[in-house]
Amino acid sequence: MSQELTLEQIQDFKGKYPKQIWYLFLTEMWERFCFYGLRGMLMVFMMTQLTIPEKAANKQYAAIQAFIYAFTFIGGLFADKILGFRKSLFWGGLLMIAGSFIIAANPKEFFFIGTCFTIVGTGFFKPNISTMVGELYRAGDSRRDAGFGLFYSGINIGALLGGWLCVTLGKQYSWNLAFASAGVVMVIGLLTFLFTQKSMGPVGLSPLRNYMPGKRKMYEVAVFIGSLAIMPLLMIMVKKTDYTDYFMYTVGPLTLLYLFYEISKLSISERKKMVAALVFIVFSILFWAIFEQSGGSLSAFALYNLNDSLLGVRADPNAVNNAVNSFFVIIFSVIVGLLWVWMAKKKIEPNSVVKFGLGFLFLAGAYFVFFSTRYFADSTGKTSLEIFTLAYLVITLGELCLSPIGLSLMTKLSPKKLSGVMMGMWFLASAYGQYVAGIFGSEMAEDGNASLLVKLESYTDGYKQLGIYALVAGIALIAIAPLVRKLMQEVK
Ligand code: GLN
Numbered sequence: 001m002s003q004e005l006t007l008e009q010i011q012d013f014k015g016k017y018p019k020q021i022w023y024l025f026l027t028e029m030w031e032r033f034c035f036y037g038l039r040g041m042l043m044v045f046m047m048t049q050l051t052i053p054e055k056a057a058n059k060q061y062a063a064i065q066a067f068i069y070a071f072t073f074i075g076g077l078f079a080d081k082i083l084g085f086r087k088s089l090f091w092g093g094l095l096m097i098a099g100s101f102i103i104a105a106n107p108k109e110f111f112f113i114g115t116c117f118t119i120v121g122t123g124f125f126k127p128n129i130s131t132m133v134g135e136l137y138r139a140g141d142s143r144r145d146a147g148f149g150l151f152y153s154g155i156n157i158g159a160l161l162g163g164w165l166c167v168t169l170g171k172q173y174s175w176n177l178a179f180a181s182a183g184v185v186m187v188i189g190l191l192t193f194l195f196t197q198k199s200m201g202p203v204g205l206s207p208l209r210n211y212m213p214g215k216r217k218m219y220e221v222a223v224f225i226g227s228l229a230i231m232p233l234l235m236i237m238v239k240k241t242d243y244t245d246y247f248m249y250t251v252g253p254l255t256l257l258y259l260f261y262e263i264s265k266l267s268i269s270e271r272k273k274m275v276a277a278l279v280f281i282v283f284s285i286l287f288w289a290i291f292e293q294s295g296g297s298l299s300a301f302a303l304y305n306l307n308d309s310l311l312g313v314r315a316d317p318n319a320v321n322n323a324v325n326s327f328f329v330i331i332f333s334v335i336v337g338l339l340w341v342w343m344a345k346k347k348i349e350p351n352s353v354v355k356f357g358l359g360f361l362f363l364a365g366a367y368f369v370f371f372s373t374r375y376f377a378d379s380t381g382k383t384s385l386e387i388f389t390l391a392y393l394v395i396t397l398g399e400l401c402l403s404p405i406g407l408s409l410m411t412k413l414s415p416k417k418l419s420g421v422m423m424g425m426w427f428l429a430s431a432y433g434q435y436v437a438g439i440f441g442s443e444m445a446e447d448g449n450a451s452l453l454v455k456l457e458s459y460t461d462g463y464k465q466l467g468i469y470a471l472v473a474g475i476a477l478i479a480i481a482p483l484v485r486k487l488m489q490e491v492k
Pocket of ligand 1: 155
């Protein structure tokens with residue numbers, strides 16, 4: 001039945017959302033459970049189980065995250081050119097499952113090799129599911145942003161559950177169980193996708209589907225084998241963060257060169273849109289560099305400097321740090337979505353560039369709140385989990401002005417044949433964000449026997465600085481909005 005759906009039938013849906021978005025929502029929800037479950041364990045596991053010192057752990061964390069997001073570019077590229085989005089998702093999911101179970105078998109021994117499977121797996125999975133959401137909409141369909149808003153809630157339901165559960169299991173029961181739980185959930189995610197993918201019609205099929213089957217298989221198998229063969233090299237690069245530096249210095253310029261080559265083949269109007277997309281991408285690097293302190297320095301801050309009382313209830317500060325952002329996204333994404341619709345009706349809705357600028361202003365506000373935690377500390381250097389949580393509320397408002405809108409913009413601004421690559425570029429910016437986040441975080445960290453008071457001072461000083469960077473970027477973006485709007489042409 002649904003197998004025969006054509007693209008037109010899918011895109012001609014009635015109501016607010018295409019039904020396929022719910023399947024992608026569920027699949028992504030489980031994938032993000034696995035991903036954020038792992039992410040939430042990284043710092044704590046490395047510091048407490050692998051006894052990596054705090055500064056080095058910050059860098060190691062950032063290297064892992066940077067590689068994860070850098071591989072999304074490669075995943076997007078291979079999906080566009082060879083596998084198609086669906087096969088990429090399937091392969092990525094399998095690798096993520098393998099990664100979690102490999103670590104679960106012996107966390108201390110297999111931590112790095114398992115992490116490499118997750119890096120490559122997320123690369124194949126993450127950008128391509130977002131691009132598939134974009135394909136459910138016709139160009140110019142005004143319901144697209146709402147679709148990405150909904151999808152973003154799915155991301156965060158998964159992130160909330162995984163972020164909370166895995167680190168709690170690890171800290172309180174067993175790390176084997178914690179890593180295994182991420183793997184089990186990814187199995188659920190992959191099954192969800194397999195059982196629902198028939199309803200996607202032609203969305204996400206291989207770009208080589210008109211090739212001879214033998215030839216197509218050969219390309220596909222080469223991608224599968226290549227992605228396994230790269231693991232040992234990747235492990236060396238991830239473990240030694242100096243190599244991560246070299247990787248980051250080369251991968252960005254090379255991808256830009258490649259992109260310029262692709263852009264040179266486009267019409268003038270398409271080129272202008274791609275330049276606008278690049279402006280969003282470049283600013284997002286700074287956004288994520290500040291935002292992504294969450295898994296790094298804020299994780300260490302939560303481990304040492306926070307009390308465990310939240311509105312009268314005892315709560316693990318690391319679990320709060322991992323989950324509360326998602327909790328606020330789930331609540332506020334609907335409210336913010338409705339606010340945009342209401343503003344659009346009154347013709348006062350800010351355009352995407354100004355929304356990005358607002359994202360930075362909220363981000364700045366949040367980091368000033370993180371800074372203010374120093375004024376609520378007791379004499380031992382432990383401070384308020386409640387003020388910390390309030391900062392997350394403000395950060396979330398900033399994220400909602402930028403992140404789902406960025407995803408949607410990538411699908412609006414790129415021509416179809418480059419949509420996977422551009423989504424990969426969007427996430428590659430997160431890779432650089434993560435990388436820079438690690439540099440910021442490790443500058444703030446105090447190794448050895450530094451007292452909690454010294455740690456508090458050092459981290460909060462850093463947060464004030466980051467608040468200032470965000471403020472400047474927000475003002476700059478709002479100032480250049482008219483210029484970027486011109487490049488975007490009819491895209492809002
Ligand atoms: N929190 C979002 C997600 O996991 C965005 C992450 C990012 O782009 N850096 O999808």
